[in-house]
Amino acid sequence: MSEVFAPLVQVLVQSTLVLWHPWPDASELRWWLLAVAFGSAVPMLFLIYGMRRGSWLDHHVPQREHRILPMIAILASLLLGFGALSLAGAPRPICAVFALLAIQLAVLTLITRWWKISVHTSVATTTVAVAALVGGPLLLAAFAPIAPLTVWTRTHMRAHTLGQAVTGVLIGTAICAVALPLLA
Numbered sequence: 001m002s003e004v005f006a007p008l009v010q011v012l013v014q015s016t017l018v019l020w021h022p023w024p025d026a027s028e029l030r031w032w033l034l035a036v037a038f039g040s041a042v043p044m045l046f047l048i049y050g051m052r053r054g055s056w057l058d059h060h061v062p063q064r065e066h067r068i069l070p071m072i073a074i075l076a077s078l079l080l081g082f083g084a085l086s087l088a089g090a091p092r093p094i095c096a097v098f099a100l101l102a103i104q105l106a107v108l109t110l111i112t113r114w115w116k117i118s119v120h121t122s123v124a125t126t127t128v129a130v131a132a133l134v135g136g137p138l139l140l141a142a143f144a145p146i147a148p149l150t151v152w153t154r155t156h157m158r159a160h161t162l163g164q165a166v167t168g169v170l171i172g173t174a175i176c177a178v179a180l181p182l183l184a
Contacts, residue, residue, distance in 0.1 A: 005150040007123040011039035038081025043074040064116040071109040096183035118168035124150035125172030
């Protein structure tokens with residue numbers, strides 16, 4: 001279940017929500033592919049590469065002390081994605097999501113230096129916020145369970161303490177509350 005709520009999967013969901021709501025449009029496919037490349041594929045390839053080299057145990061990078069390098073690499077991919085999307089003339093909402101995710105990951109990376117905050121729960125909260133922004137109350141109701149389910153999954157698997165998981169939600173909520181209105 002943790003894979004469904006993984007940050008790189010959530011970025012895929014967020015990109016889909018922003019670009020294809022309310023109906024899929026073939027002209028948006030190029031932006032979606034670019035978003036998926038920089039938001040999910042490149043980061044996952046980096047995580048798999050590090051895992052195969054033995055730099056970390058798995059693609060979730062469970063040891064806090066090993067998380068900084070992958071987080072910085074993923075932040076670089078998000079920033080490159082933001083730049084590529086912006087320069088190519090992508091719709092403002094997808095650029096805003098990438099800017100928001102970059103801000104969020106920068107904050108989470110700083111916190112991770114001292115504490116193993118949950119990136120899963122923070123990014124899941126962003127998915128809920130993006131769903132509410134693009135689809136209003138109906139999509140909010142549909143996506144709202146993602147945040148508490150992610151908290152449960154991460155604590156049930158003992159990947160995080162309840163405090164780390166809930167703080168991830170609070171950080172994600174705070175960043176979305178401040179950044180989304182400015183970026184969207």
